[in-house]
Amino acid sequence: MAENHHDAREATMVGRRTDGTLVRRPLSPHLQVYDMLQMTSLTSIMHRFTGSAWSVGLFFFVWWIVALASGPEAYANVQWFMGSFIGVILLFGLTAVVWYHTLAGVRHLYWDAGHGYDIPTTYRTGWAVFIGTGALTVLTWIVAAIAWAS
Amino acid sequence: MSENFPSTTAHQTRLQTPLGRVRQNGSAKSGTHHWWMQRVTSVALLPLMLWFTFGLASRAGAPYEEMARWVGKPFNAVLMLLLIGIGFYHTAGGLQVVIEDYIRPERNAMAAGLLIRGACWILGLLAALSVLRLAVAA
Numbered sequence: 684m685a686e687n688h689h690d691a692r693e694a695t696m697v698g699r700r701t702d703g704t705l706v707r708r709p710l711s712p713h714l715q716v717y718d719m720l721q722m723t724s725l726t727s728i729m730h731r732f733t734g735s736a737w738s739v740g741l742f743f744f745v746w747w748i749v750a751l752a753s754g755p756e757a758y759a760n761v762q763w764f765m766g767s768f769i770g771v772i773l774l775f776g777l778t779a780v781v782w783y784h785t786l787a788g789v790r791h792l793y794w795d796a797g798h799g800y801d802i803p804t805t806y807r808t809g810w811a812v813f814i815g816t817g818a819l820t821v822l823t824w825i826v827a828a829i830a831w832a833s
Numbered sequence: 834m835s836e837n838f839p840s841t842t843a844h845q846t847r848l849q850t851p852l853g854r855v856r857q858n859g860s861a862k863s864g865t866h867h868w869w870m871q872r873v874t875s876v877a878l879l880p881l882m883l884w885f886t887f888g889l890a891s892r893a894g895a896p897y898e899e900m901a902r903w904v905g906k907p908f909n910a911v912l913m914l915l916l917i918g919i920g921f922y923h924t925a926g927g928l929q930v931v932i933e934d935y936i937r938p939e940r941n942a943m944a945a946g947l948l949i950r951g952a953c954w955i956l957g958l959l960a961a962l963s964v965l966r967l968a969v970a971a
Contacts, residue, residue: 710934711934734931735928737924738928741920741921742956745956748904748960751897751901752962752963752964752967788875788879789879792876826887826890826893827890827893830890830891830892830893830895831894
């Protein structure tokens with residue numbers, strides 16, 4: 684491990700199972716090490732991905748608010764972009780990302796409070812995060828569509 | 834101090850609680866500060882994010898004047914400033930953890946972390962100044 688400094692798996696947790704066998708696994712969500720079809724790994728890496736994607740979304744937020752403060756001409760550019768095909772796709776993606784990170788964040792707070800660590804509950808809350816993300820993303824866009832039409 | 838812990842070899846991660854660390858000779862001043870602040874900011878961001886998302890969605894396609902007036906109202910401007918300040922704090926802290934986990938060697942992780950922090954300050958101040966301008970102009 685020592686010769687490969689660029690491997691994220693270097694940051695490993697080394698411990699022993701109750702039967703005494705050695706266990707080594709990465710401390711962080713890892714695409715190649717963990718099975719991504721598992722709810723536990725999938726929701727973990729998704730929380731990181733959505734958090735990072737939200738950071739990129741902040742650039743558009745800053746563009747929007749700076750343009751709003753700069754005046755109608757600058758704001759017209761933002762409106763043009765956000766109303767374009769790419770803009771709408773971006774905003775829709777960001778809405779889903781924002782809801783996922785929010786709901787998964789609540790799930791993390793629930794864990795932090797000491798609840799829901801068993802596997803069945805973990806799967807239930809994981810599904811709740813995915814279904815909730817879908818439902819709230821659709822709801823947000825229904826609200827936006829009604830506002831747009833009126 | 835090691836005699837107080839379950840026997841582990843030097844390379845093993847101690848499965849020791851933060852409180853345990855604090856009570857021993859560990860980092861008693863800021864050991865859990867970063868972790869705790871991520872939780873505090875996430876709780877604060879929850880209502881702010883709900884307000885902002887639906888506030889914006891319900892004004893989709895609104896003309897410039899209406900949007901500028903909405904952000905510029907004192908109460909909305911205060912919520913926006915909180916959202917910006919707490920949001921960028923949470924972003925910088927979150928990205929720092931991601932960087933520390935995946936970027937090697939450590940000097941690269943440190944450089945990337947400083948870059949992120951700098952970018953968050955610049956973007957956050959830009960956004961905050963914009964809100965203040967809208968609030969004061971109105």
